[in-house]
Amino acid sequence: MGYETIIGLEVHVELLTKSKVFCGCSTEFGGDVNTHCCPVCLGMPGVLPVTNKKAVEYAIKAALALNCEIAEYSKFDRKNYFYPDLPKAYQISQYDMPLARKGYIEIEIDGKIKRIGINRLHLEEDAGKLIHEEGKNYSLVDLNRTGVPLIEIVSEPDLRSPEEAWLYLNKLKTILQYIEVSDCKMEEGSLRCDVNISLRPLGSEKFGKKVEIKNLGSFKAVKRALEYEEKRQRELLEQGYEIVQETRRWDEARGITTSMRSKEEAHDYRYFPDPDLVPMVIDRKWVEEIKKTLPELPDEKKKRYIKDFGLPEYDASVITSNKALARFYEECVKLYHDPKTVSNWVMSELLGLLNEKGMEIEEIIFKPEDLIKMLKLIDNGTISGKIAKDVFKVMFETGKDPELIVKEKGLVQITDEEELRKIAQKVINENQKSVEDYKSGKEKAFGFLVGQLMKETKGKANPQLANKVLKELLS
Amino acid sequence: MKLYELTIHEANQLLKEGEISSKDLILSIIERIKQVEGKIKAYVTLNEEEAIKNSEEIDKQKDFSNPLSGIPVAVKDNICTYNLRTTCSSKILENFIPPYDATVVKKLKVCNAVIIGKTNMDEFAMGSSTENSAFFPTRNPWDLERVPGGSSGGSAAAVAAGECIYALGSDTGGSIRQPANYCGVVGLKPTYGRVSRYGLVAYASSLDQIGPITKDVTDCAIILNYICGWDEKDSTSANVPEEDFTKSLVEDVRGLKIGIPKEYIDEGIEEDVKSAVFDAAKLFEDLGAKCEEISLPHTEYALWAYYIIAPAEASSNLARYDGIRYGVRAKNYDDLIDLYKKTRSEGFGAEVKRRIMLGTYALSAGYYDAYYLKAQKVRTLVKRDFDKAFEKYDLILSPTAPSAAFKIGEMVDDPLKMYMSDVCTIPVNMAGLPAISIPAGFSNNLPIGIQLIGKAFDEKTILRAAYTFEKAVALEKRKPQLD
Numbered sequence: 001m002g003y004e005t006i007i008g009l010e011v012h013v014e015l016l017t018k019s020k021v022f023c024g025c026s027t028e029f030g031g032d033v034n035t036h037c038c039p040v041c042l043g044m045p046g047v048l049p050v051t052n053k054k055a056v057e058y059a060i061k062a063a064l065a066l067n068c069e070i071a072e073y074s075k076f077d078r079k080n081y082f083y084p085d086l087p088k089a090y091q092i093s094q095y096d097m098p099l100a101r102k103g104y105i106e107i108e109i110d111g112k113i114k115r116i117g118i119n120r121l122h123l124e125e126d127a128g129k130l131i132h133e134e135g136k137n138y139s140l141v142d143l144n145r146t147g148v149p150l151i152e153i154v155s156e157p158d159l160r161s162p163e164e165a166w167l168y169l170n171k172l173k174t175i176l177q178y179i180e181v182s183d184c185k186m187e188e189g190s191l192r193c194d195v196n197i198s199l200r201p202l203g204s205e206k207f208g209k210k211v212e213i214k215n216l217g218s219f220k221a222v223k224r225a226l227e228y229e230e231k232r233q234r235e236l237l238e239q240g241y242e243i244v245q246e247t248r249r250w251d252e253a254r255g256i257t258t259s260m261r262s263k264e265e266a267h268d269y270r271y272f273p274d275p276d277l278v279p280m281v282i283d284r285k286w287v288e289e290i291k292k293t294l295p296e297l298p299d300e301k302k303k304r305y306i307k308d309f310g311l312p313e314y315d316a317s318v319i320t321s322n323k324a325l326a327r328f329y330e331e332c333v334k335l336y337h338d339p340k341t342v343s344n345w346v347m348s349e350l351l352g353l354l355n356e357k358g359m360e361i362e363e364i365i366f367k368p369e370d371l372i373k374m375l376k377l378i379d380n381g382t383i384s385g386k387i388a389k390d391v392f393k394v395m396f397e398t399g400k401d402p403e404l405i406v407k408e409k410g411l412v413q414i415t416d417e418e419e420l421r422k423i424a425q426k427v428i429n430e431n432q433k434s435v436e437d438y439k440s441g442k443e444k445a446f447g448f449l450v451g452q453l454m455k456e457t458k459g460k461a462n463p464q465l466a467n468k469v470l471k472e473l474l475s
Numbered sequence: 476m477k478l479y480e481l482t483i484h485e486a487n488q489l490l491k492e493g494e495i496s497s498k499d500l501i502l503s504i505i506e507r508i509k510q511v512e513g514k515i516k517a518y519v520t521l522n523e524e525e526a527i528k529n530s531e532e533i534d535k536q537k538d539f540s541n542p543l544s545g546i547p548v549a550v551k552d553n554i555c556t557y558n559l560r561t562t563c564s565s566k567i568l569e570n571f572i573p574p575y576d577a578t579v580v581k582k583l584k585v586c587n588a589v590i591i592g593k594t595n596m597d598e599f600a601m602g603s604s605t606e607n608s609a610f611f612p613t614r615n616p617w618d619l620e621r622v623p624g625g626s627s628g629g630s631a632a633a634v635a636a637g638e639c640i641y642a643l644g645s646d647t648g649g650s651i652r653q654p655a656n657y658c659g660v661v662g663l664k665p666t667y668g669r670v671s672r673y674g675l676v677a678y679a680s681s682l683d684q685i686g687p688i689t690k691d692v693t694d695c696a697i698i699l700n701y702i703c704g705w706d707e708k709d710s711t712s713a714n715v716p717e718e719d720f721t722k723s724l725v726e727d728v729r730g731l732k733i734g735i736p737k738e739y740i741d742e743g744i745e746e747d748v749k750s751a752v753f754d755a756a757k758l759f760e761d762l763g764a765k766c767e768e769i770s771l772p773h774t775e776y777a778l779w780a781y782y783i784i785a786p787a788e789a790s791s792n793l794a795r796y797d798g799i800r801y802g803v804r805a806k807n808y809d810d811l812i813d814l815y816k817k818t819r820s821e822g823f824g825a826e827v828k829r830r831i832m833l834g835t836y837a838l839s840a841g842y843y844d845a846y847y848l849k850a851q852k853v854r855t856l857v858k859r860d861f862d863k864a865f866e867k868y869d870l871i872l873s874p875t876a877p878s879a880a881f882k883i884g885e886m887v888d889d890p891l892k893m894y895m896s897d898v899c900t901i902p903v904n905m906a907g908l909p910a911i912s913i914p915a916g917f918s919n920n921l922p923i924g925i926q927l928i929g930k931a932f933d934e935k936t937i938l939r940a941a942y943t944f945e946k947a948v949a950l951e952k953r954k955p956q957l958d
Contacts, residue, residue, distance in 0.1 A: 039575050043795045045568065045676040046555045046577060048709050078791050080838075082815055089794030141799065270838035272847060275681035275788055277710050 022049030043087030068103030117156030497545025567822030577674020594629030624654030649900025659922030667907035668713035671706030729763030790834030
């Protein structure tokens with residue numbers, strides 16, 4: 001019997017506000033422990049929360065970018081549980097009246113667009129961090145992160161494979177980075193993801209027992225954990241076992257999930273409306289104003305690249321998947337007549353080098369103008385496309401003006417026919433066997449001779465001219 | 476002249492005229508505390524040295540234009556005071572020294588008020604007798620065998636015994652008005668949102684409100700002027716126009732329509748208390764007001780709904796006392812859960828534990844709708860009763876408590892009976908309304924009071940009627956005999 005995989009994701013994203021969601025403390029990452037704290041976020045007796053309007057604005061912005069409906073009336077609730085990283089022993093969150101509902105994200109799978117529903121988006125506060133020192137019988141608490149604004153984005157159970165989950169996460173991250181409400185750095189914890197996965201017999205309407213997986217440190221981990229869990233559940237079902245509804249933990253090193261707690265052990269969070277905060281009534285006009293600040297989102301941008309720049313869908317997807325990359329690309333295109341040529345260089349050389357060096361586009365030291373200058377050097381015959389790749393590499397590494405690089409390294413193309421003829425003659429003299437082969441009809445030998453000529457000129461020979469001169473001498 | 480017997484306005488007059496200094500006043504209070512505190516036990520922490528230093532500085536400035544300047548105030552021990560221990564009369568906060576002032580304290584300090592000490596209370600404001608203090612019970616200055624009421628029993632007793640000129644209390648279900656009633660002083664619970672709760676250690680956030688306990692109505696109006704106002708640190712504080720409450724201190728109740736809810740003068744109310752209410756009604760009529768019997772039909776459910784909502788909020792508000800960051804931590808524990816269990820078992824008293832358990836239960840999965848949600852609906856009905864009454868009436872007159880002060884120990888084993896002592900005051904908190912308790916006579920040599928309830932943010936009408944009553948009622952000029 002075949003099974004269908006059902007996946008839903010809960011993503012927590014830290015918002016990029018300067019101050020915390022219910023007090024004025026800094027949200028900056030990486031300060032000395034317990035330095036970004038005040039009586040309010042420390043949960044001292046008698047203190048009260050006050051909602052940061054910027055956090056609400058960012059949450060609304062995110063909700064709009066994810067096509068959600070913004071609730072005119074929503075409220076904050078207390079989620080009660082004891083843990084040392086939670087100073088008040090409750091987290092201020094939103095329970096039954098979230099800020100936004102009913103959104104969606106579109107992903108592309110097997111060349112088709114698939115819409116993944118977003119059930120809800122709500123605003124809440126982050127908890128602190130526990131520091132467990134090796135070999136010590138105590139743990140330390142750092143409350144710098146306590147009260148940093150988070151949005152929780154809960155997908156519908158619309159995802160059908162680990163691949164779809166991975167695509168959804170990437171798309172979500174791209175959108176949130178585009179609208180600049182979060183930096184979505186999973187390694188710094190500003191994006192966190194829990195997943196729910198269940199299997200059901202193909203054709204069945206009823207959902208199977210679901211398993212929640214926690215401790216996922218990267219998108220890759222999400223995918224791997226889901227693949228593992230999908231396989232584990234399928235094998236159990238095939239052997240006639242039932243799936244236990246539980247929370248499992250991803251063990252990155254061993255590549256497996258292990259049981260954390262069962263449904264029976266699940267917390268009763270005793271949610272109730274936070275009496276310290278008044279309900280949020282969101283003014284429509286404000287929502288409209290926020291909507292106006294939304295930039296062009298990746299999907300629109302991609303469509304425009306295809307339509308206006310004539311890019312292949314793949315190129316457009318790749319370039320628009322990163323806002324900074326798209327910005328770099330567009331600045332180049334403004335300075336150059338052929339967007340596709342720019343795209344080729346960005347897609348192959350630029351992304352290739354970034355990937356190789358493990359760098360982000362934000363870290364490059366040359367400017368769009370430099371790339372265009374280089375393209376123009378190709379266009380006016382100063383350098384060949386092949387040489388340009390070397391120039392690009394130097395430019396990438398040093399940030400130097402391409403014209404200067406060409407000059408310093410003596411890379412100017414040899415376009416002097418007489419000079420090339422001399423070199424070609426030398427190549428013919430030294431490779432008599434190939435010459436004979438060519439003359440006896442072996443076309444391949446010509447390629448070898450061109451190669452030898454290029455070697456002799458260190459690649460600087462104008463390719464068309466080199467061909468022409470060789471042909472003439474051989475005929 | 477016994478300076479400790481002065482009211483705020485009397486003391487301010489003498490200070491302005493240069494007849495006395497702030498230090499004279501403080502020293503008189505300290506002397507009085509030395510005399511009687513051993514009997515009353517109103518204070519958890521005294522701030523004498525600091526108070527003397529403050530008064531000396533204020534005397535140097537010689538500026539008594541602010542009526543609170545240089546005058547000693549006692550602050551209930553659930554209101555945070557910078558660098559001055561704030562225990563909520565609980566073992567779990569026995570060592571807690573706040574690094575911040577509550578907004579009301581900040582406001583009083585701006586007025587150059589002098590904090591003389593922190594007053595005893597029922598632990599975390601849960602109780603009606605101050606017997607639930609983890610440290611010691613406070614005694615009623617009128618009869619040391621009796622309770623001062625609660626939870627602001629220390630504040631009310633300190634005012635009545637002359638151990639301060641005035642005090643701040645907090646009122647969640649009657650905790651200012653009921654002890655004021657038992658101690659023969661004036662206590663005002665302002666409208667919910669009138670006074671910032673920032674720095675008031677929360678018991679039940681949707682019901683808590685800080686207010687004054689004073690020797691007369693005039694002092695009440697003066698203090699309200701200086702502690703009220705919108706606070707950016709309290710989202711539930713109301714942004715209403717400023718007003719001068721001392722302007723309401725006029726002897727005039729002509730044309731006022733006063734309702735007397737029959738549910739508040741029911742069988743549970745002692746005869747002397749009922750008589751005090753009827754006598755007050757007659758007096759108001761004589762002065763030109765119109766008094767009529769009204770009905771607030773959901774009154775009987777208010778108390779029980781309160782004992783769902785307040786404990787529910789408390790169970791969450793008090794969860795932070797876990798021994799991790801501040802306060803007292805159990806000495807021996809095996810692991811994290813054990814640390815929580817032992818700290819909270821050792822740190823909280825019986826009544827606090829009872830309410831935490833009640834509240835936890837009421838919010839639990841499967842019980843929420845039956846308890847918490849239903850109680851909220853009752854609360855809405857209670858509020859509607861008042862709304863309807865206030866369509867026709869300007870004020871509501873009732874007893875403050877069913878009886879005069881009861882004996883220490885009399886009710887400790889019967890929490891339900893103890894809860895009944897707040898039956899007249901709780902509905903007011905449920906509806907978020909302002910109300911005052913003012914002395915109205917004596918029952919077996921113990922003071923009893925009446926309660927005046929007003930419309931939301933209409934403290935001025937309450938103060939006007941209370942002031943008129945205070946001037947007109949021919950009360951015996953008695954003081955507690957403590958010497």
